[in-house]
Amino acid sequence: MMRTLVFGDIHGGYKALLQAIKLVQPAIEDRLIFVGDYVDGWSESLEVISYLIALSEKHHCIFIRGNHDELLYKFLKHGDANAMWLAHGGESSKKRYEDLSEEILNKHIEFLEQLRNYYVDEENRLYLHAGFTDQSGPEHEFYPNTMYWDRTLWEMVCGMDPELTPNDTKYPKRLKLFSEIYIGHTPTTRIGKAVPTQFANVWNTDTGAAFKGPLSVIDVNTKEFWQSDPVWKLYPNEQGRN
Template sequence: METYVIGDIHGAFRALQQVLERSPFRPGLDRLIQLGDVADGWPETPQCVELLLSVPNSIWLQGNHDWWAAEWLLHRLPRTTLDQFWYKQGGKATFNAYMLQPAEVGKRHFHDFFGKQLPYFEDESGNLYVHASYDPMLPITEQAPEDLIWSRTLWREHLAAVGYEECFIGHTSTWLENEIPCQRANVWNLDQGAGFQGRLSMMNVRTKEFVQSDVVQELYPGIKGR
């Protein structure tokens, strides 16, 4: 079994299809870990969720955008009472996409997907997977949940993931500086700006071989992402 990791998707279903097709990933044999932020930005979050649900042996981490989307799916607040910051940060696309779906789809996605996303994952090789960051001076079990989906300290301060072989994160996009998966200390960043005008990345954890989608903006001509 190989383990593959995918960065922030942000509703880019076409990009997700591309990396799964371009990768040697073997559904049912290999493990897939998605680092969070499946939602918000491009217009196909429900389709992304459906595809990820269909992949056996997959693990999904919660991103900050997923937390926002889950809160809306749970409470179904009217647009006038939505968190306007979420709405402006890509939530509008998620809101519109689910409004085009039967209500049962949103309920099922909350129950089967968003409600089952993990705050972090540790594999048998001593690697850590987390959406955003964590404090390497504290055990992972003692971390503030909001830091795991919001903090950027680990990447921006070039910190090592103490106690782990390697750490895999998303959240802090690198696409303006580095268009491919990149490493600082023993931390790998898999967010190459798929939510903006970058690409979606998918990498083999052991070999570090990776594939990427086309520039996501080119997959959605005439549509603005985040």
Template sequence: MSATYVIGDIHGGLRALQQVMAQLVLEENDQLIFLGDYVNGWSDSAAVITYLMTLALEHSCIFIKGNHDEWCESWLKGTIPDYKSLKNGHLATIASYHPLSATEKATHITFFSNMKDFYVDDKNRLFIHSGFSVTPGTIPFSSAMYKDRSLWEMALTMDERVISHPELYPKKLLQFHEIYIGHTPTLIYEESMPMKACNVYNVDTGAAYKGKLSAMNIDTKQVWQSDWVQSLYPDEKGRNA
């Protein structure tokens, strides 16, 4: 039986990604779904994209676009970053692209352009970077939707209430059997593992900061993690600055 694995925000941490991938024993028909934010943080952003492009040649992969990926695509296409964005982990990404040729950068632009804003599988499970205010697919996707945290905040608020009052279960969440997101590090809640609230699974375990990178089998809910990413890049700050 094939398996589907969902992977949280990577943020330039290639070493963490390689650790996680080495733990997954992938079969021919297995699928990998990445929740976005591949860049901005640690020094290997460009290398992460190259790695993922190669991985997609060998396995079935779905790449969701995150807000940092939207920024990187825009920058690669010629947009000059402002000062605020340079302080948001982007300097390391820019530096990581210096060794790449124009041709290599063009292939990365194509990769970013082909990312999905969201994905719904055949069991009505939604995969999206951060959340949504309006049902995905009903209106054109906007930049604000790459950063929407209202869905996760709603799930956290209602999680305990719906146990005793199922009639209060938010209809927004019930549109999907399960929802998988990244974007909001679980470290904020002093959790180093993926979190579940209502039917929402948050798989961003803070790889951009002092957390770990996580992968989860969406059927069994088994989790695999890297080492603390800070320990893999001891001379860097990631997005901890």
């Protein structure tokens, strides 16, 4: 039976990604969905993207655009190295992408250009990096970058009354559009959890790999999940994101 496996934010943690792949052992028929932020933080952003490109040649992969991926793209394509990006993990990516061959650089730029802002599967499950604000759905967002920067979706469900049901008039209209929503972007460790976490019909798969948490993968049908070691332990001589 085909599995749909969702990978949380990686943030340059190539060693954690290899651990996660080994744990889940994806079959050819499985669908692998990555919710973005492949880069920035740990020192192997280039290796992460190279691996994902190769992985997509053997498996059905769907790559969602994260805010850090967009920032790296702007640097590689246009030389935009803004201070905010560099201070929040971009410095490690900037260093890793120095002195590359034009062939590798162009392949990585093409990968970043082809990322999706969101994906909806046949079970009406939505996958995107951060969130959306338009009550008609992400395809109606006036500013597409909302989908990889927004935190209001996650903040909303964290603060919702758990007794609310979709039939309640107070139930957020955004949530009624999809059977489930899978996101990353805001580490669950901020609310004291280091596992994929659900509120309402929203699942957050970012378990803090950029900081002190592991990289997580979840099977959307069974809700079984797998986790790498805490990523900082795989890079003992690095600080990751601060």
